[in-house]
Amino acid sequence: MxxxxxxxxxxxxxxxxxxxxxxxxxxxxxxxxxxxxxxxxxxxxxxxxxxxxxxxxxxxxxxxxxxxxxxxxxxxxxxxxxxxxxxxxxxxxxxxxxxxxxxxxxxxxxxxxxxxxxxxxxxxxxxxxxxxxxxxxxxxxxxxxxxLVLGRKTAREKIASLLSIIARRDASLSPNGPSGPMLFDLPLTREAMADYLGLTLETVSRQMSALKKDGVILLEGKRRVTVPDMGRLMDEAGDDSDGGMFS
Amino acid sequence: MxxxxxxxxxxxxxxxxxxxxxxxxxxxxxxxxxxxxxxxxxxxxxxxxxxxxxxxxxxxxxxxxxxxxxxxxxxxxxxxxxxxxxxxxxxxxxxxxxxxxxxxxxxxxxxxxxxxxxxxxxxxxxxxxxxxxxxxxxxxxxxxxxxLVLGRKTAREKIASLLSIIARRDASLSPNGPSGPMLFDLPLTREAMADYLGLTLETVSRQMSALKKDGVILLEGKRRVTVPDMGRLMDEAGDDSDGGMFS
DNA sequence: AACCCCGGTTGATCTAAGTCAAGGAAAACC
DNA sequence: GGTTTTCCTTGACTTAGATCAACCGGGGTT
The missing domain is CATH 2.60.120.10 (Jelly Rolls)
Structure with a gap:
């Protein structure tokens, strides 16, 4: 919460x-x-x-x-x-x-x-x-x-962690509740995401594309993200426990 | 302090x-x-x-x-x-x-x-x-x-950061004061250092050897470390500001 | 319209660190 | 004293992510 x-x-x-x-x-x-x-x-x-x-x-x-x-x-x-x-x-x-x-x-x-x-x-x-x-x-x-994210997670897991934290932060506002599909606007540029995750912006971009290709997220433009299945995203993040950087 | x-x-x-x-x-x-x-x-x-x-x-x-x-x-x-x-x-x-x-x-x-x-x-x-x-x-x-250490520093910088933090923690106890040569026992195994730094134990071992070869530190056995020049070590750590994880 | 700029994507290549594997030294146990 | 275990080192090879570089597209401005 x-x-x-x-x-x-x-x-x-x-x-x-x-x-x-x-x-x-x-x-x-x-x-x-x-x-x-x-x-x-x-x-x-x-x-x-x-x-x-x-x-x-x-x-x-x-x-x-x-x-x-x-x-x-x-x-x-x-x-x-x-x-x-x-x-x-x-x-x-x-x-x-x-x-x-x-x-x-x-x-x-x-x-x-x-x-x-x-x-x-x-x-x-x-x-x-x-x-x-x-x-x-x-x-x-x-x-x-x-x-833990910075020290031990892969680039893909880092991105998934960040997205799931942002998604969960907005989950309380969502009509679908935390388990349904989530839709939100990224409040960060690719560069800011990179600075947050200890990555380069190119890697962020590539992993976003990869997650999109694999159907974990949908992208409308560059910033608008839909997560069809939060459980799937959290699996990708490599942890089932509660995030909280944004909480 | x-x-x-x-x-x-x-x-x-x-x-x-x-x-x-x-x-x-x-x-x-x-x-x-x-x-x-x-x-x-x-x-x-x-x-x-x-x-x-x-x-x-x-x-x-x-x-x-x-x-x-x-x-x-x-x-x-x-x-x-x-x-x-x-x-x-x-x-x-x-x-x-x-x-x-x-x-x-x-x-x-x-x-x-x-x-x-x-x-x-x-x-x-x-x-x-x-x-x-x-x-x-x-x-x-x-x-x-x-x-910052976990997200942006190289393996060598990470090791140097950790050593300089430990050294400075003990500096107050040292007769030479913080600028003279420092001598201390590592309170951590290589594996624990790796877990701290987001590295593998092999990389820790290699970088310790490298720092020793380059004269940044002296090793007696595996645990006893001498830092002849703290300024040098802090340069290697890539920051001149105060550490503090151990403080 | 033409321009540019900013943020983003994608490709080709390189390298730092991870992985796998074989020992070595020193303490710990029998 | 010898054996086992723990901790550490070093080498050979692989790989994830960085780096360098080209390009795309939309939203301003002139």
């Missing part, structure tokens, strides 16, 4: 933080104080939100859009290390330099909190701190799951 | 949790209560502490020894996704199934807490919850750094 769903369940519509990150456990008093210390920032697709090594002046939470976390070597090799979806946090109280670039993949609206008051609020509000810990543990599990 | 050092700085010797995880910020009252709910367990080298999918009956913190977290595919391919060093936590309050195997690499002593009281203690004790969040964020950063 994705975090999206978990949040939806407990979200309260009158929370002053308008997105759903902390909301599930909110109480009016603390969040009224948050209201005073927060502000919004907008970023265009492609814009870098935080450069690796930059001083992180704020703690931010994505309200809408997608941002990606990437690490880059001097010679230009880059590896995407995570995605920020709405409600995810970035920046940590008490650390100065960011360990990676944060870039807007689509247009992004971010809700920002100045560090000091945010920390004070956390100290005052145990259940919000607890919720943040839960979210961070989820991200850690997802990152570790991704390490 | 490693977590070890951070903790040493603030550790208080009379803390009822005898290792240093939570201690840095401890106050007597809360930890006296922890005393009532904790118990110790011993594991022999090679013994599996938690199987993937197992119900996790406790939250544990390593007191001494090293344990490894691994994920395995049905066909036997395995990927190590993290190490537990003294003071690290495993198991999370509020989740049942472990997403990976936890295995004792050396003999391990673990300090365990029953979940329910541990959660209650967290709710009562914001600064301990905060410390746990900090530790988890550190692990997340380390995992993401490792994703």
């Amino acid at each position: 994705s975090v999206q769903t978990q949040f939806s369940a407990g979200a309260c519509s009158d929370c002053p933080i308008r997105h759903r990150a902390v909301c599930a456990h909110c109480e009016r008093d603390e969040l009224a104080q948050l209201e005073e210390i927060k502000y919004y920032r907008n970023f265009e697709a492609g814009q870098t939100i935080i450069w690796s090594g930059d001083k992180m002046g704020f703690v931010g939470s994505v309200v809408s859009g997608i941002a990606s976390l990437t690490q880059t070597m001097e010679d230009g090799r880059t590896q995407m290390v995570g995605l920020l979806l709405p409600s995810d946090f970035v920046g940590r109280p008490g650390r100065v330099g960011s360990p990676y670039d944060v870039t807007a993949t689509t247009d992004v609206v971010m809700c920002c909190f100045r560090k000091k008051p945010f920390e004070e609020m956390m100290a005052r509000t145990p259940h919000i701190a607890h919720r943040l810990l839960e979210m961070t543990l989820d991200e850690l599990d997802a990152a570790r799951e991704w390490m | 490693s977590v070890q050092t951070q903790f040493s700085a603030g550790a208080c010797s009379d803390c009822p949790i005898r290792h240093r995880a939570v201690c840095a910020h401890c106050e007597r009252d809360e930890l006296a209560q922890l005393e009532e709910i904790k118990y110790y367990r011993n594991f022999e080298a090679g013994q599996t502490i938690i199987w993937s999918g197992d119900k996790m009956g406790f939250v544990g913190s390593v007191v001494s020894g090293i344990a490894s977290l691994t994920q395995t595919m049905e066909d036997g391919r395995t990927q190590m996704v993290g190490l537990l060093l003294p003071s690290d936590f495993v198991g999370r309050p509020g989740r049942v199934g472990s997403p990976y195997d936890v295995t004792a690499t050396t003999d391990v002593v673990m300090c365990c807490f029953r979940k329910k009281p541990f959660e209650e203690m967290m709710a009562r004790t914001p600064h301990i919850a905060h410390r746990l969040l900090e530790m988890t964020l550190d692990e997340l950063d380390a995992a993401r750094e490792w994703m």
Whole structure:
């Protein structure tokens, strides 16, 4: 089950933080104080939100859009290390330099909190701190799951893993439920997929073609994907357990 | 700087949790209560502490020894996704199934807490919850750094990365400081190194031999490593930034 | 229309790492 | 002391994926 769903369940519509990150456990008093210390920032697709090594002046939470976390070597090799979806946090109280670039993949609206008051609020509000810990543990599990993908899976399995994760993320929104055919738009270019999977874009392209030829997926144009049989796709991914990078 | 050092700085010797995880910020009252709910367990080298999918009956913190977290595919391919060093936590309050195997690499002593009281203690004790969040964020950063290693580095760079991380972890203990020559024992077999790096054990062996031939490292037997020039090793690792998987 | 640019595909070739296989050294057991 | 087992090394060969390079097609712009 994705975090999206978990949040939806407990979200309260009158929370002053308008997105759903902390909301599930909110109480009016603390969040009224948050209201005073927060502000919004907008970023265009492609814009870098935080450069690796930059001083992180704020703690931010994505309200809408997608941002990606990437690490880059001097010679230009880059590896995407995570995605920020709405409600995810970035920046940590008490650390100065960011360990990676944060870039807007689509247009992004971010809700920002100045560090000091945010920390004070956390100290005052145990259940919000607890919720943040839960979210961070989820991200850690997802990152570790991704390490298996990067370290041990073949190119075809990597592609299938990525597609099945994206498909499952959207599954909760689908009318057919998770077991029926899935239809979705890839939110990533072939190059971004390659950076995510530790492959080259040519290999990504070839494996997408191969999966299409074998009937595992259907492609309409370059981005629109149909998965006729999720079970088949998950077999191709080489694991039956739950994904979660995107959750 | 490693977590070890951070903790040493603030550790208080009379803390009822005898290792240093939570201690840095401890106050007597809360930890006296922890005393009532904790118990110790011993594991022999090679013994599996938690199987993937197992119900996790406790939250544990390593007191001494090293344990490894691994994920395995049905066909036997395995990927190590993290190490537990003294003071690290495993198991999370509020989740049942472990997403990976936890295995004792050396003999391990673990300090365990029953979940329910541990959660209650967290709710009562914001600064301990905060410390746990900090530790988890550190692990997340380390995992993401490792994703770059797994996804984009060559075999030689992977080996050099691993060696430099181990070397730096021990650097604080070294009389020469971090820039002088380093001497340490590898805590891992070639196979474990391979599982960590997403390589085969033959490739690990070959690259170790190559690094030795090129004078980057000296080997005494199979396990004892000397690094005459840490700068050289870090160049070989392909990054000048801070590692941290072991920190 | 003609142009270009961007993202994507596909082919030909190369190479880093995997696979298979044969030992060697050192500890561990009888 | 000899035998077995575990861990490691090295060699010969194969292969998955990278690299280099040509080309395609749609959506802008002029």
